[in-house]
Amino acid sequence: MRWVNRRPRRGTSILLGAIPIALLILLYLIMAASRHQANPNDKILPLPGGMADAMSALLFQPDQLTGQFIFLADTMASLGRLGIGLGISTASALLVGLLLGVLPPVRATFSPLVTGIAVIPPIALLPILFIAFGLGETAKVALIVIGIAPFMIRDIAAHIAALPREQIVKALTLGASSWQVMLRVALPQAMPRLIQSVRLSLGPAWVFLISAEAIASDIGLGYRIFLVRRYLSMDVILPYVAWIALLAIIMDLALVRCSRRIFPWAHGAQH
Amino acid sequence: MSNLLSLQNIWVEYGDKVVLERVNLDIATGSFVSIVGPSGAGKSTLLRVILGQEAPTRGQIWLDGAPLPPECGPDRGVVFQRYSVFPHLTVLGNMLFGLECAQSPFLSRLLGAHRRTAIAEAEAMLDAVGLGDSRDIYPAQMSGGMQQRLAIAQALIKRPRILLLDEPFGALDPGIRADMHGLITRLWRDYALTIIMVTHDIKEAFSLGTRVLTIDKRRRDPHAPHRYGATAVYDLELSRKIQPVADGDKSITVDVSGNN
Numbered sequence: 001m002r003w004v005n006r007r008p009r010r011g012t013s014i015l016l017g018a019i020p021i022a023l024l025i026l027l028y029l030i031m032a033a034s035r036h037q038a039n040p041n042d043k044i045l046p047l048p049g050g051m052a053d054a055m056s057a058l059l060f061q062p063d064q065l066t067g068q069f070i071f072l073a074d075t076m077a078s079l080g081r082l083g084i085g086l087g088i089s090t091a092s093a094l095l096v097g098l099l100l101g102v103l104p105p106v107r108a109t110f111s112p113l114v115t116g117i118a119v120i121p122p123i124a125l126l127p128i129l130f131i132a133f134g135l136g137e138t139a140k141v142a143l144i145v146i147g148i149a150p151f152m153i154r155d156i157a158a159h160i161a162a163l164p165r166e167q168i169v170k171a172l173t174l175g176a177s178s179w180q181v182m183l184r185v186a187l188p189q190a191m192p193r194l195i196q197s198v199r200l201s202l203g204p205a206w207v208f209l210i211s212a213e214a215i216a217s218d219i220g221l222g223y224r225i226f227l228v229r230r231y232l233s234m235d236v237i238l239p240y241v242a243w244i245a246l247l248a249i250i251m252d253l254a255l256v257r258c259s260r261r262i263f264p265w266a267h268g269a270q271h
Numbered sequence: 272m273s274n275l276l277s278l279q280n281i282w283v284e285y286g287d288k289v290v291l292e293r294v295n296l297d298i299a300t301g302s303f304v305s306i307v308g309p310s311g312a313g314k315s316t317l318l319r320v321i322l323g324q325e326a327p328t329r330g331q332i333w334l335d336g337a338p339l340p341p342e343c344g345p346d347r348g349v350v351f352q353r354y355s356v357f358p359h360l361t362v363l364g365n366m367l368f369g370l371e372c373a374q375s376p377f378l379s380r381l382l383g384a385h386r387r388t389a390i391a392e393a394e395a396m397l398d399a400v401g402l403g404d405s406r407d408i409y410p411a412q413m414s415g416g417m418q419q420r421l422a423i424a425q426a427l428i429k430r431p432r433i434l435l436l437d438e439p440f441g442a443l444d445p446g447i448r449a450d451m452h453g454l455i456t457r458l459w460r461d462y463a464l465t466i467i468m469v470t471h472d473i474k475e476a477f478s479l480g481t482r483v484l485t486i487d488k489r490r491r492d493p494h495a496p497h498r499y500g501a502t503a504v505y506d507l508e509l510s511r512k513i514q515p516v517a518d519g520d521k522s523i524t525v526d527v528s529g530n531n
Contacts, residue, residue, distance in 0.1 A: 164354035169324050172343035174369035174429055180379045184368065188359040265359050265409040
């Protein structure tokens with residue numbers, strides 16, 4: 001059988017997917033073990049035991065200064081910023097994208113501005129954000145919003161503008177006003193795309209979050225990674241990175257399931 | 272019969288390209304006009320002009336003695352070859368859309384007794400097109416023929432003055448197309464509709480229509496093919512069909528409920 005026709009079964013495909021990950025972990029363990037054989041105090045490739053020791057201090061011992069559990073506090077702070085940033089971006093993408101997509105005069109007026117903002121590298125704006133909003137939470141959230149909102153707005157606007165013209169005409173012949181076309185035709189069909197757009201934006205959102213936290217912060221996952229880098233604490237950095245990856249995967253899966261459940265019509269014929 | 276729709280000296284030009292020139296047409300109430308013509312001749316452009324999706328460069332259109340605004344409205348229903356139904360609404364949702372738009376301008380949702388009345392009306396119309404049993408499925412779960420039935424029912428629920436069909440059966444299998452011919456003939460008779468249908472199937476044009484228009488260029492300049500536009504070169508009144516005979520329900524499939 002040719003390879004294009006080989007479709008692994010569900011169990012097989014889970015197994016196949018696990019193999020490269022397991023190999024990578026094995027390779028790491030072998031390399032870590034060999035380095036530790038040469039130098040038991042090696043910090044570059046910590047063994048799982050070392051990571052567990054380092055993380056247990058952050059997980060279970062309250063910080064002497066603040067009385068908080070550091071890992072939990074970092075996670076909550078980062079997720080809070082990410083959540084607010086994503087929330088503002090999603091809401092503005094829906095609102096502005098809808099207006100840009102449905103109403104040609106609005107598109108003519110604002111589309112150059114949105115395009116202009118979208119092509120500026122957001123990190124280049126970070127100094128301006130720090131000057132304008134100070135070093136607090138606002139600047140970090142603003143960086144996420146500026147980083148991903150223009151992309152999402154353009155994506156939604158393009159998706160709505162690409163709806164078949166026949167559908168809009170049909171709605172108009174059924175007596176719909178501009179408002180009703182927006183509310184009943186464009187908005188529902190933009191929603192699955194919006195979820196898709198949030199999924200694609202999760203990666204950049206994390207990048208901007210970690211960048212902002214690395215530069216000016218006193219709490220957060222990104223802050224912690226860049227703080228312990230000074231001590232070559234790979235035993236903290238690696239679990240943190242793995243944790244960030246896990247959070248990102250959970251969010252992505254949650255969004256997919258959410259979209260399939262709420263918008264069955266957008267996911268093929270088999271509801 | 273009185274004239275429902277009147278086109279006077281319609282021209283459509285895109286820059287230098289003349290698509291339609293000097294189209295003069297009077298369409299009588301209750302007629303079934305088929306428009307045929309070669310590909311790219313301007314059949315669909317003419318339909319879009321009547322629909323209001325496109326404004327003519329010159330000329331005027333009158334509907335019921337009033338000038339027609341260059342915008343689509345509920346007085347003209349339409350069924351396209353594709354994309355005529357809303358994929359995100361169920362069959363019933365598609366049917367209610369038109370009623371909700373009219374009765375609830377802001378939320379476009381109906382509640383309570385209004386909703387029940389609207390659902391009853393929608394279901395009656397669905398029964399008329401043979402979709403009575405499929406009210407809760409989405410268009411993606413339906414065959415092409417069923418989607419076109421829904422599109423027709425959805426347009427008819429607004430009681431349009433004119434129903435415009437743009438190659439409505441072009442993408443269907445021959446058997447289903449014959450069923451749809453029966454359906455549209457029956458609806459045309461039962462609801463006293465005025466229908467304008469663009470088609471590339473000449474047999475269909477003659478078997479359904481009471482009048483067949485051929486849209487083509489009268490003149491051609493081989494060095495400037497876009498210099499001259501198309502107009503109605505043949506206008507055939509099929510007078511024997513004005514009192515339609517009851518042959519509408521001939522179906523070549525065994526599906527008696529006709530819901531394919």
